[in-house]
Each structure stands twice: as C-alpha cells, then as structure tokens.
Amino acid sequence: MSSVTIIGTGNVAYHLAKAIKAVPGYELAVVAGRTPDNLVPFKGIARHICKLEDAPVSDITIIAVADDAIETVVSKAPYTSGVWAHTSGSKPMKILQHFTHYGVFYPLQTFSKAVPLDFKEIPIFIEAHTDDALEQLRGLAFALSKNVQNLNSQARKQLHLAAVFANNFTNHCLAIANDICNESAIDFKLLKPLLEQTIKNAFDQNPKLAQTGPAKRLDKTIIIKQLAQLKKPAQKEVYKALSNSIFKYYE
Amino acid sequence: MSSVTIIGTGNVAYHLAKAIKAVPGYELAVVAGRTPDNLVPFKGIARHICKLEDAPVSDITIIAVADDAIETVVSKAPYTSGVWAHTSGSKPMKILQHFTHYGVFYPLQTFSKAVPLDFKEIPIFIEAHTDDALEQLRGLAFALSKNVQNLNSQARKQLHLAAVFANNFTNHCLAIANDICNESAIDFKLLKPLLEQTIKNAFDQNPKLAQTGPAKRLDKTIIIKQLAQLKKPAQKEVYKALSNSIFKYYE
Numbered sequence: 001m002s003s004v005t006i007i008g009t010g011n012v013a014y015h016l017a018k019a020i021k022a023v024p025g026y027e028l029a030v031v032a033g034r035t036p037d038n039l040v041p042f043k044g045i046a047r048h049i050c051k052l053e054d055a056p057v058s059d060i061t062i063i064a065v066a067d068d069a070i071e072t073v074v075s076k077a078p079y080t081s082g083v084w085a086h087t088s089g090s091k092p093m094k095i096l097q098h099f100t101h102y103g104v105f106y107p108l109q110t111f112s113k114a115v116p117l118d119f120k121e122i123p124i125f126i127e128a129h130t131d132d133a134l135e136q137l138r139g140l141a142f143a144l145s146k147n148v149q150n151l152n153s154q155a156r157k158q159l160h161l162a163a164v165f166a167n168n169f170t171n172h173c174l175a176i177a178n179d180i181c182n183e184s185a186i187d188f189k190l191l192k193p194l195l196e197q198t199i200k201n202a203f204d205q206n207p208k209l210a211q212t213g214p215a216k217r218l219d220k221t222i223i224i225k226q227l228a229q230l231k232k233p234a235q236k237e238v239y240k241a242l243s244n245s246i247f248k249y250y251e
Numbered sequence: 252m253s254s255v256t257i258i259g260t261g262n263v264a265y266h267l268a269k270a271i272k273a274v275p276g277y278e279l280a281v282v283a284g285r286t287p288d289n290l291v292p293f294k295g296i297a298r299h300i301c302k303l304e305d306a307p308v309s310d311i312t313i314i315a316v317a318d319d320a321i322e323t324v325v326s327k328a329p330y331t332s333g334v335w336a337h338t339s340g341s342k343p344m345k346i347l348q349h350f351t352h353y354g355v356f357y358p359l360q361t362f363s364k365a366v367p368l369d370f371k372e373i374p375i376f377i378e379a380h381t382d383d384a385l386e387q388l389r390g391l392a393f394a395l396s397k398n399v400q401n402l403n404s405q406a407r408k409q410l411h412l413a414a415v416f417a418n419n420f421t422n423h424c425l426a427i428a429n430d431i432c433n434e435s436a437i438d439f440k441l442l443k444p445l446l447e448q449t450i451k452n453a454f455d456q457n458p459k460l461a462q463t464g465p466a467k468r469l470d471k472t473i474i475i476k477q478l479a480q481l482k483k484p485a486q487k488e489v490y491k492a493l494s495n496s497i498f499k500y501y502e
Binding site for chain 2: 110163165167169172173185201249
C-alpha cells in the first residue's frame with residue numbers, strides 16, 4: 001500500500017483525490033491546502049486534511065495547484081522524501097529539482113467539480129527524473145487510467161498548446177455560437193448533433209479532410225455578410241483570423 | 252405517395268436521397284445533375300437520373316446545390332409546378348420566387364458521402380412562402396427527422412453563422428491541434444476524451460461557464476510562450492484573436 005498526498009483543492013485535485021480513493025493499492029493519506037473552507041469537500045475522501053506546512057510524509061506527493069503557485073508550494077514543502085510530481089501541462093519538470101525523486105503527472109482533461117468523470121478514460125502523461133520516480137508515477141497512473149504515456153517536458157508543452165486549441169478555443173467558438181443563437185431566440189442545443197458529428201469526423205477521418213464552409217472555398221460574399229452580422233469587434237477579429245487561416249491551409 | 256426530385260449530386264443531395272428512399276409515403280422519383288459521372292452513385296437510389304433540363308414534374312423539388320449555383324438552377328428549371336425548396340443556410344427564401352409554391356428545407360449537419368448519418372437526429376429548419384409549401388415541406392421533414400422547426404430567412408442566416416463557428420471554426424482549431432501533435436509525434440487521438448468532455452460540458456452546462464485556460468485568466472507568461480511555439484503566422488493570428496476575445500468575454 002502506497003500513501004499519496006495531494007497538495008491543492010481545485011478541480012484537478014478534487015477529481016484526482018476521488019479517483020485515488022477508489023483504487024486498490026493506494027491510500028489517499030492527505031489533502032493539503034491553504035484555505036480551510038476549500039478543504040471541506042475532501043473530508044470524506046482523504047484520511048487527513050491540513051495545511052501544507054503540517055502535512056506528514058507520504059510515498060507520493062502530487063502538487064495539483066495553479067501553474068504559478070507550484071514554486072511557492074516547493075519553497076514551503078515540509079519534507080523532501082518520497083516522489084514529488086506536479087500536474088501542469090506547461091511547466092517543466094525541473095521546477096521540482098529541490099526534491100530527490102520528482103516528475104510530472106499530467107492528466108489531459110478539462111476538470112470541473114460539478115461534472116463527474118471516468119478517470120479510466122483520461123490519458124495520463126508521465127515524465128520522471130529518476131527510475132524510482134518513473135516507477136512510482138507510472139504505477140499510480142496505471143492504477144487510475146487505461147491510457148498512460150511517457151512524455152518529456154518539451155513534447156508536453158506542445159500537447160498543452162494543442163489542448164488549448166482543442167478545448168479552450170473550440171469552447172470559445174461554441175460560446176460565440178451560443179450568443180448568436182440567443183440573439184435570434186434559437187435553441188443552442190439544436191447545434192449538438194452538428195458538434196458531435198464534427199468531433200466524430202475529425203477523429204475518425206482527419207480534421208484537415210473534414211473542413212467545409214465559406215472560408216475554405218473563399219466565398220467572399222458570405223464572408224463579408226457574416227462579418228457584418230457579428231456585433232462585437234473581438235468576434236469579428238476571431239472570424240477574420242480563423243477564415244484567413246483556413247483559407248491559407250488549403251491554398 | 253408524393254414524388255420528390257432532388258437537384259444536385261453533392262453531399263447534402265446524397266444523404267437526403269438515401270433518407271428519402273428509406274421513408275414510406277415518398278418516392279424519390281428523380282435526381283438531376285449536370286455531370287453524368289456524379290449521377291452514378293444515385294442509380295440504385297432514385298427511380299430516374301437525368302439532366303436538370305430533362306427532369307419530369309414532381310410534387311416536391313429540392314435544390315441541393317452550392318449556394319452560388321441556386322440561381323442558375325432556377326433559371327434552367329424545366330417546370331414551375333409543385334413545391335420548390337433549397338437547402339441553403341445562408342440564401343434567402345425569395346431567390347425561389349420564380350415558382351408559385353416555394354420555401355427552404357435546411358438540414359443542420361455536416362455532410363460527407365463517406366460518413367453514414369442518422370437523418371432522424373438531424374434538425375431540419377423549414378420556411379415557406381405559401382401554406383401549401385409549408386404543409387408539403389413540413390410533411391417531408393417530419394418523415395425524415397424527429398426535430399423539425401420553422402425558421403425565417405433572417406434567423407436562419409444567424410443559425411448558419413452560429414454553425415460556421417460551431418463546425419467550421421472548431422474543426423479548424425482541431426486541424427491546428429492535429430498539426431501541433433504531429434510535430435511532436437503525439438497521437439492526435441489522445442485528445443478525443445478531452446474534446447468529448449468539452450462538447451458535453453458546453454451543452455450540458457453552458458460554454459460561457461465551461462471556459463478555462465490561459466486566455467481567460469490572462470496568464471501572459473504562457474500566452475507569450477505559446478505564441479512563440481506556433482510556426483505559421485496565420486495560426487499566431489488565430490491564437491491572438493481567440494485569446495483576446497476570450498479575455499474580453501470575461502472582463
């Protein structure tokens with residue numbers, strides 16, 4: 001039985017804690033955080049909740065905090081033993097070099113406390129500084145997910161950028177589509193079959209082959225009309241930049 | 252039994268023809284097109300294939316051609332009887348005013364010949380100039396789909412713009428994500444669970460609430476680094492425009 005400590009009380013920490021609690025071979029010993037109120041949801045999940053400074057030693061310690069807070073956590077770490085890892089897609093592994101055994105444990109998913117997730121389906125990307133760290137982090141990852149990959153810091157940075165396009169930017173395109181629907185009292189949910197098919201085509205075939213629309217065929221009449229339909233200047237810029245990039249992609 | 256003629260041999264025509272062939276109460280009498288080779292796939296589906304000029308009279312005639320070709324079809328129409336409709340999201344109904352009974356029959360989906368579709372799940376938006384046209388077009392739409400809505404030309408133009416964001420633009424974001432993965436030999440398919448969750452959150456909750464990422468929290472350090480990671484200028488512009496629009500959205 002390996003003990004695990006999670007530092008952080010956000011969405012990643014929450015889903016990770018619930019998943020670790022549910023798998024055999026691991027004990028979620030501690031969840032540590034600054035704000036007592038934020039620790040409340042972890043009461044029934046972790047054996048112990050406390051401030052970082054008071055956290056007892058664990059076999060594996062996972063720092064699941066905002067990117068900019070990782071270095072503060074490192075500077076306040078109450079022990080250096082065991083394996084330490086962070087969950088960031090964009091931060092390099094070496095910001096944990098204060099520890100002897102360290103690595104990265106990056107689950108590729110969008111996490112929200114209100115939405116239950118099946119951790120088995122979430123790809124986990126591992127990087128490690130020592131063989132010990134690699135073995136421990138891969139062991140935990142395989143206990144949680146059926147999809148575990150090794151990935152170095154450079155490639156992980158690329159994957160994180162790809163995820164910004166695939167999640168953050170597609171979601172914002174949907175937010176704009178939602179606004180446009182609302183303006184005309186059209187139910188946004190009517191777009192769901194279109195979206196599901198879009199995702200299916202992109203992954204079953206290839207998004208490059210699946211592209212359609214006025215920008216691809218440089219239909220200037222529609223492009224000019226649609227630009228005029230958009231009210232917010234920032235949305236016009238999104239429309240122009242995406243149309244231009246699509247057109248150049250197939251030139 | 253109502254007879255239906257489809258003018259056009261593209262992706263929309265193909266899926267519509269197959270769907271009409273499969274429902275009771277309608278006979279797919281004719282598929283008409285300019286190029287004999289393009290008519291070949293319709294041989295087993297329509298009773299008759301021919302050039303537009305040779306098409307015999309039908310109860311319902313659906314013009315499923317590219318937006319810019321609709322007016323040419325109208326000018327060459329060999330008869331004006333029955334109900335005529337086009338399938339365009341962006342063209343107004345009145346471009347069919349040459350006919351007595353006319354309207355619009357807009358199925359909201361992305362169509363590709365290679366990908367089978369369940370027409371029952373595709374929302375169909377109807378507009379009609381006469382009660383006769385409305386009755387006939389709604390009848391056909393309800394035979395094909397469980398989701399039929401009336402929508403005027405102005406609102407349909409808005410819906411089409413929403414669909415450009417939801418399909419064309421999200422697909423291009425995925426094409427860029429695919430390229431970024433390829434550069435680092437990362438399997439693009441690893442992003443599929445992230446995308447499925449993104450779509451689920453956007454429709455179960457609301458895309459505005461589901462937004463995360465560096466642009467929303469104006470994390471300039473990551474934004475500058477990620478801009479530097481992108482190689483194509485057009486992709487940098489997409490990144491900038493979307494990040495700026497996201498930031499302004501939550502200001």
